[in-house]
Amino acid sequence: MKDFAVVGSGVGGSSIAALLSAKGFDVALFEKEPYLGGCSSSFxxxxxxxxxxxTTLAGYEEGYIVKEIFDAIGFVPELIQTDPSIVIIQGAKTTPRYKDFERFFESVQTNYPHAKNREFWELVYDLNKEFYKQSGHYYANAGVFSKLKSLMSFLPLFLKFQKYLRVDAQSFIEDFFGGINAEYMQFLESQVLIVAQAPLKEINFFTAALALGYTFNDNHYVKGGFSLLFETLTQNVQEVHKKSEILQIVKRSDCFELHTAKKIYEAKNVILNSTVYESARLFTDANIKNYYKKYEKLNNHQSSFMLYMSIKSSKEFHHHYQIIGDEVIKNTLSKALFVSFSDAHDEKIAPKGIYSITASIHTDSRFWVDEANYKAQKKELEGILRKTILETLKIDEAEVLECFSATSKTFAHYINRSQLGGNAITMKNFLPFLPGNDTPIKNLYNVGDTVYAAQGWPGVMLGVKNLQRLLGV
Ligand SMILES: Cc1cc2nc3c(=O)[nH]c(=O)nc-3n(C[C@H](O)[C@H](O)[C@H](O)COP(=O)(O)OP(=O)(O)OC[C@H]3O[C@@H](n4cnc5c(N)ncnc54)[C@H](O)[C@@H]3O)c2cc1C
Structure with missing residues (x-):
């Protein structure tokens, strides 16, 4: 019998499996797909x-959460630092998000001049640096008492940042600037959406500041693609079962039984990396089913439409662009497209002279359920995004070697999830209401972006650290 069975090899599942293995536990990691990493994989x-x-790895620097967990595992990833970490193109304006404050400030003040700009961006910068110095807080959700106790651990953080936590980001920004034009607001809104996964009016200013300021920290490109990172990250996990979907989990008095199509495995503890919205179906036990069912209402159906392209080009490109248009693109939720290029020298991803491109835009998974229109709708959006990328970045049609797309339906088919935004932290969905890493069911845990502490590498890794603390290992 295994000490731990981890269901799913996303950022959360792979990291906790590797961490527990490094601590001497006997761990089995199960992944439905032939490649590891889920939303952060490569294929x-x-x-x-x-x-x-x-496409980006944030939080791998001294004093930050991803580095802390990787160090505890004894894992050193192969990375290239990206600076600027993203280049924002809005009409004729190009704003590189440099790590260096003054370098970035010069371009933002040129493109979006405002008397309050310095004060605003210094606040964003300071809140980022201050937040990552905070420690000692954790989130328990198994019972009322443990939850209240854990919420007390956030008290110093709440007291320090309360004036930014109590107000929605849109109102805060409008008041702060005392007038800000629609173009500048869109510049801010688009950047926040890709990190916080919610619009400015739904989140507090503190969350918005962390989203706007992530570029002041180190950001990295992962050499060879994300799945390679996961292969190395999990190399010391005792058992990694790929192409092994867990179809059912049965609770016994002293263990859990995990059923795949071929075999039944036993483990003392189970850690689910499947989303909380989709986990009820795994269980036969009514209590556990009900526990997960109550979280299904948190599913906001936010998802992504993906465009994948290979181009042959002698030009040089930045690693990441955000292209902001004037209108919300049809069948999406956004005016902005995020476009990532492979590194010109990363021959594990693409041979010299060829770039692999991954582009994404926010959509709603319910836009992709109409079988009759699905193919035509997909082709249409693929065409719009392809044209936007080629025209904006001055790439010739003839340079395109391959181009295809994926919808929420594609994600559901491969990695069992169509909601891809995670459980965003908003004004309504704040700490006491978040699903946690622990559950009221003994020896059953969660990890990943639909539970504490939300999405992206830093968010999921905060959850991994939280789980480590709750497990007492
Ligand atoms: C388009 C897009 C772009 C993004 N860009 C960035 C970015 O640049 N930087 C960043 O930090 N974050 C980014 N994110 C967010 C980030 O990718 C996710 O928050 C993170 O990868 C989620 O990790 P997770 O631990 O929740 O696992 P998931 O990614 O949800 O993976 C879960 C895994 O579990 C497996 N699984 C599910 N059910 C079962 C089962 N029953 N049996 C076996 N296996 C199962 C799935 O196949 C999957 O591999 C992006 C997300 C998307 C969708």
């Missing part, structure tokens, strides 16, 4: 390699 298609969803 091959007709000879080219693409990152599936995530």
């Amino acid at each position: 091959s298609h007709k000879g080219y390699t693409y990152n599936t969803g995530a």
Whole structure:
């Protein structure tokens, strides 16, 4: 019998499996797909390699959460630092998000001049640096008493940042600037959406500041694609079962039984990396089913439409662009498209002279359920995004070697989830209401972006650290 069975090899599942293995536990990691990483994986298609969803790794620097967990595992990833970490293109304006404050400030003040700009961006910068110095807080959700006790651990953080936590980001920004034009507001809104996964009016200013300021921290490109990172990250996990979907979990008095199509495994503890919205179906036990069912209402159906492209080009590109248009693009939720290029020298991803491109835009999974229109709708959006990328970044049609797309339906088919935004922290969905890493069911835990502490590498890794603390290991 295993000490721990981890269901799913996303950022959360792979990291906790590797961490528990490094601490001496006997761990089995189960992944439905042949490649590891979930939303942060990479895959091959007709000879080219693409990152599936995530393309940037934030939080790998001294004093930050991803580095802390990787160090505890004894894992050193192969990375390239990206600076600027993203280049924002809005009409004729190009604003590189440099790590260096003055370098970035010069371009933002040129493109979006405002008397309050310095004060605003210094506040964003300071809140980022201050937040990552805070420690000692944790989140328990198994029972009322443990939850209240854990919420007390956030008291110093609440007291320090309360004036930014109590107000929605849109109102705060409007008041702060005392007038801000629609173009500048869109520049801020688009950047916040890709990190916080919610619009400015739904989140507090503190969350918005962390989203706007992540570029002041180190950001990295992962050499060879994300799945390679996960292969190395999990190399010391005792058992990694790929192409092994867990179809059912049965609670016994002293253990859990995990059923795949071929075999039944036993473990003392189970850690689910499947989303909380989709986990009820795994269980036969009514209590556990009900526990997960109550979280299904948190599913906001936010998802992504993906465009994957390979191009042959002698030009040089930045690693990441955000292209902001004037209108919300049809069948999406956004005016902005996030476009990532493979590194010109990363031949594990693409041979010299060829770039692999992963582009994403926010959509709603319910836009992709109409079988009759699905193909035509997909082709249409694929065409719009392809044209936007080629025209904005001055790439010739003739340079395109391959181009295809994926919808929420594609994600549901491969990694069992169509909601891809995670459980965003908003004004309504704040700490006491978040699903946690622990559950009221003994020896059953969660990890990943639909539970504490939300999405992206830093968010999921905060959850991994939280789980480590709750497990007392
Ligand atoms: C388009 C897009 C772009 C993004 N860009 C970035 C970025 O640049 N930087 C960043 O930090 N974050 C980014 N994110 C967010 C980030 O990718 C996610 O928050 C993170 O990867 C989620 O990790 P997770 O631990 O929740 O696992 P998931 O990614 O949800 O993976 C779960 C895994 O579990 C497996 N699984 C599910 N059910 C079962 C089962 N029953 N049996 C076996 N296996 C199962 C799935 O196949 C999957 O591999 C992006 C997300 C998307 C969608």
